[in-house]
Amino acid sequence: MSSQKQPPAVPVEERLFSLVLALLATEAGLTKSEILSTVQGYRQRYDAYGDNASLERQFERDKDDIRELGVPLETIETPGDPGNNQSMRYRIPRTAYELPADITFSPAETTLLNLAAMAWREGSLSRESQRALLKLRSTGVETTEPVLGYAPRIRTRDAAFDPLSDALTRRVTASFPYLKPGDASARLRTVSPLALVQHQGRWHLKAFDHGVGEPRTFLLSRITGPVKVSRQPIEVAPGGYAASALEELDEIWEANVADLEVLPGTDAEVRLARRRGAERVDGSRVLLHFTDVNLLADELAGFGPEVRVLGPEPLIAAVVSRLEAAVAAHQEAR
Amino acid sequence: MATPRDAQQFAYAQDKLTFLLALVPYLLDHGRVTVREAAEHFQVSEKQIRDAVSLIAVSGVPGETMQYQHGDLFDISWDDFDERDEIVITHMVALDDSPRFSAREAAALIAGLQYLQSLPENLDSGVYSSLMDKLARGASESPSQVAVARSDATGSLAEVRDALARGVQIEFDYLSSRGSREHRRVDPLRIDSDDENWYLRAWDHLREAVRTFRLDRMTDVRVTDEPVTGSHDDVALGDRLFQGADDDLVVTIELDPSALSLLGEFVSSVDARATDAAASVSGRVRTDIRVAHINALKRLVTATSSAVTIVDPPEARAAVVDWANEALSQYRSAGLPAAGRPADPASA
Structure with a gap:
């Protein structure tokens, strides 16, 4: 191999794939220098006599990327030489890598999982769920029929x-x-x-x-x-x-009850009265559970005169202050 | 009518790697498979399959000589591949089983399943919990702590779902966003959900067009015995629930950028515009939005009055003032509550 020529660029996925194969194949593990000097994608850039600092950083990033995919990349310290970065060995233990043989998915289950994955159509979890589906398809299971008629979506609008x-x-x-x-x-x-x-x-x-x-x-x-x-x-x-965070929120939801008067035939009546846990009392009154007084106040303010809050007091105050703010922001000419 | 998913392209090397790791065990299991079958199975293009197989065929392990000798590499039957577009792996190295899920992959699917539990299918909860258990056991680490509370859809969902499955028309009363109550007869096409909100996408016989209805605004739903008027296969249902119309109202608003997502599906489009100086001082941006009717906008703005303000036209501003004042008058006549700080049980 001529060291003068610029080596042909190896695509990233080929380097990562070669790394996974090499680490799966080894029982004892490979040291960093063995990896950098022999594995496809690294070896082309390895300098046996020089400084490989940038290649080493590349390897560190690749390790993170591979682990993020759920590949259990292990490090083994050399007995008698703990903490030594150079003698540390890397490997991917087969049993921790492979999907256990007893985990199989029926076509009906696969159909359901496809639908669950479809719910994530934005944000990082949509990529995660698409990758999960690739792994599912890897097992060869076919879907019975595409689930017609549903397009579920979970939003992750918050930038955080x-x-x-x-x-x-x-x-x-x-x-x-x-x-x-x-x-x-x-x-x-x-x-x-x-x-x-x-x-x-x-x-x-x-x-x-x-x-x-x-x-x-x-x-x-x-x-x-x-x-x-x-x-x-x-x-x-x-x-x-x-699970316990959801339980806590449910408890708060259960404990908080808004007492509302809704105008018959309006959007407020149709929508609020049909919410989960909503209870109608004598015609126009609706009892509604809620978790957060400010969030509910935002929503109720939007219903304008279609709903009047009878209690609790903090909710009335929050709704009134929003209505006043809306008037103040829009009444004078700009 | 499902959303036709185009062949997915992998933008990231991580996704391409996952595809390679998923493809090899599938090919080994099948012995012989056509490029087309594999492409359909993985919902990718045939080119993606061919590219991946070409890469797999020259990949392998350094081996004892550290030189990637012939026996250290995968091999395929090139005649079958080049001439018949069939894939047969004749020699494999290192990789023969499907990979485990990552903590986040398992978490994404588990949370998706939690969300789906509100669907009115005849599935007992055991189906879900056994699936979630398998995903957790099939992950290389315990799944990330992400959960979605089940979204209980309002009453009509089961009826609508039934009509959709049997391909019959439904009738219902609908309170439109303009505030009027109308009787509708539709061919149901698809049920969409958006967090805790549920929608029916349907062919509206009166309008002769596809319309989106909020399930919680539908009343007196009646499933008819009449079959739908057509398959409507030519109708593409996009991800957007609401489409703009020519008679949409253009409104200039000023808002806190973080509130942009609140507008979401309420408005048919947002025309971003350069911020003016006055607005940018407060950190707010100005933008034009298109809305179907002032009725929906005044509700939205009153609900988000701390973050969104209408600048123009004056009629829209007046509509908000009237709407909020009308509401306030009810409280004034009842005696305004003593000023008090609202309790905030859920937040930190």
Whole structure:
């Protein structure tokens, strides 16, 4: 191999594919220099006598990329030489890589999974679910028939969703400016993310707030600026944080009841009275559960004169202040 | 009428790699498969399959000599591939089984399933929980903690779904966004959901066009015995729920950029425009939006009054003032509540 000639560029996916194959094939593992000097895509750029710093950085990024795909890339330290980066060996253990043989999906289940994947049509989770479908198809299962007639969609409109979901998976801390209702300005929060949950159409982050030393629930729509994802690793004890966050929100929802009077024949009557858990009392009164007084107040203000809040007091005050703000912002000539 | 999914292109090397890792075990399992069958199975183009197979055929492991000798590489039957467009792997290395899901991949599908649990299919919850369990066990790490509460659709969903499955027309009363109640007769085409909101896309016999109806605005739904008037296969249902019309109203608004997503499906289009100086000081942007009717806009603006303000036309501003004042008068006559800070149970 001539060292003078510019080596032909190896496509990224070919380099990554070759790396996975090489690491799957080895039992004992390969050292970094073995990988860089022999594996397709690296070897072309490897300089046996010189500095391979940029190639090493490339390898570090490739490792992250591969792990993100769920490939269990392991490092083995040499006994008697712990912590030595150069003697560390890398491999992908077959049993941790392969889908267990007893996990199979029926055509009906595959149909359902296709539909579940379809619900993510935006944001990073749409890529994740498309990749999951590729792996599913890898097992060869056919769908019975495409699910006709449904187009489900879960939105991830909040700009904070993708970076937070990233921080959650990488198990690192994140910080963001958060505007608590009633506060004059946003305050910077630094948290260890525990779960992202959607409840009543809103994304919430359950996280350990380092400022107060306790877990808190944040509404993503109240994050007012960019989320900074740190490289600070965190220890998170395994647990069903998402399920318990949803349970907590449900409990709050259950405990809060708005007492509303709706105008018959209006949008408010038709829509509010048919919500989950809504209860009609004597004709025009509707009892409605809610989780967040400010979110509900926004919504109720939009119904204008079609709905009047009878209670609780904070909800009345919140709706009235929104209506007054709408009048103030629109009444004088501009 | 499903959304026809075009052959997916992989923009990222990670996705291309996943495709390669998924394709090899499939090809090994099948022994012999045509390029076309594989393309259909993976919902990619035939070219993507050919490119991937060409790459696989020259890939392998460094091997004992560290030189990628012949036996260290995958091999395919080139005659079958070149002449018959068939794929037969004749020699494999290192890779023979399908990969596990990543923590996030499993989480995405699990959360999607949680969301779908509100569909009125005859599926007992056991189907869902067994699937979620398999996804969790099939992941290389425990799935990320992402969950979506099930979205309970309002009453009519089961009836509409039934009509859709049997291909019959339905009739219902509909409260339009203009505020009028109308009787409709439609051929149901598809049920769309958007977070906790559910919609019916249907061929409207009166309008002779595809319309989108909010399920929670439909009342007195009646499933008829009359078959739908056509397959409407020529109708492309895009992702957008609402399409603009020529008689749309153009309104200039000023808004906090973070509120742009709130406008979402309410408006048929947003024409971004250079911010003017006054607006940019407050961090707000000015933009033109097109709305079907002032009735929908005044509701939206009153609901988001801290973030969105109408600039023009004056009639639209007046509509908001009237709407909010009308609401306020009810409270004034009842005696305004004492000013108090709203409680905020859900937030940190």
